[in-house]
Amino acid sequence: MTLDVEKIRGDFPILARTVSGKPLVYLDNGASAQKPQVVIDAITNAYSHEYANVHRGLHTLSNIATDKYEAVRGIIARFLGAPDEREIVLNSGTTEGINMVAYGWAMNNLVAGDEILLSVMEHHANIVPWHFLRERMGIVLKWVDVDAMGALDPQVVIDAMGPKVKLVAITQVSNVLGTKVDVKTICHAARARGIATLVDGSQGAVHMPVDVVDLGCDFYPITGHKLYGPSGSGAIYVRAERMAEMRPFMGGGDMIHEVSKDAVSYNDPPMMFEAGTPGIVQTIGFGVALDYMMGIGMANIAAHEDAISAYAASRLEGLNWLNVQGQTPDKAAIFSFTMDGAAHAHDISTILDKKGVAVRAGHHCAGPLMEHLGVTATCRASFGMYNTKAEVDVLIEALELAHDLFG
């Protein structure tokens, strides 16, 4: 089976609109993906017919909402290959997931002088929570570089796993360079040394099949809105052995067993890590989005996007005034670039927008990588399952116009 991109495009109503009088060419999927009609319908249906708070009432609507919400845990477990759905903590996205690991796990298991190993191409969401621990506990952040092509050699990461390293936190796919990281080799080496691993799946889970057991990671956070689901939804896989080492970090309703004036006892995991009323409808929509992706097939999505990536790479390579950051041969369909001459990334994105092409311009929440690359800002075109080669051609034409305008 292959992927029928025209049929898929028909499932996303927003792709039919125009921008600046031109057909929308949406290439900002790395920031957030658009939503298929089934997800939009699920949101409307939940609020129209099946809405109440979850885990609390015994009335009909509360039961329906709870069943629908809890079913998503199983969908996510299937999507990630997690053996047990109790290893899935529902949350608002990767940022919350990584903060939970920082406060709930690292704060209890690391001491001053311990090291956390990061790659230079991490997103700020996988940097700043660790800086908190550096500031508050004296944790040391240790960095590994990417090479000139933007590749991360797993051996370089393994060689950096000294005796003080207690956690390796590395992205599966760079949100700037599109580099795919061999996280499996890294995680298995870390496991053998008793080092915990967090694989940032924000981008990776969107573009390729994921099996957390095969990867051998301890923590794998994902973000719903990048996976064609609603914003404010997300989850993190936490391997059961690591979950047992965690303490709750947010207190509130739903995560407790009993509360008195003098004492508190907690709900079982994963509920222990889900304080307060969650994003009920967002999560229900997230489940529908993952079912939609699995219905198309992650291998099919990956094959389609790899073909788009190879085509885009060859077309962009033909523009000798364009500097594409990250040149690994099998990269995900994410292209960051700068242009020779006077054009700033914001200039380029302004002109592209006039041609209906939506890209991101800026530092992409990746300060250390920007510093490593020696640039202050880039434009980024990031593709999703509904993008086509014809859209790559529109991007190229728009870039040629921008180059002509700025010289």
Place this chain on the structure above:
Amino acid sequence: MASTAFEEIVEDFEFLEDWEDRYRHVIDMGKAMPPLEDAFKVDTTKVHGCSSQVWLHPRIADGVFSFQGDSDAMIVRGLIAVLFALYDGLPVGEVAAVDAGGELARLGLNDHLSAQRSNGLRAMIERIRIVSSEAAG
């Protein structure tokens, strides 16, 4: 009625029919604008800390407002040149009353002023108002 210099820009724009020509013109204005000396590109003149940077160096003498500005984004430089035509030589007491958004709309460039734009132009106009109001006392 805005300044003569600005009205001349408005006239130029009236001859430009499509957006490409308008942008080409703005970009050319940006390229032609003299850069702000590096010595003035400091924290106190920096208007916006985002990835496209904007600087404003006000020059006020004898109650007359002027400024030098710069940006690392070329379209923003062009827009700064437009703002220069709008504000240069005004008595400080009259600067705050200029409806910059309305004037830029006459050029079809007001979409650069939406709140989400991180190009610093809106913040620059705000800084011009504050600086001139303080000088006016």
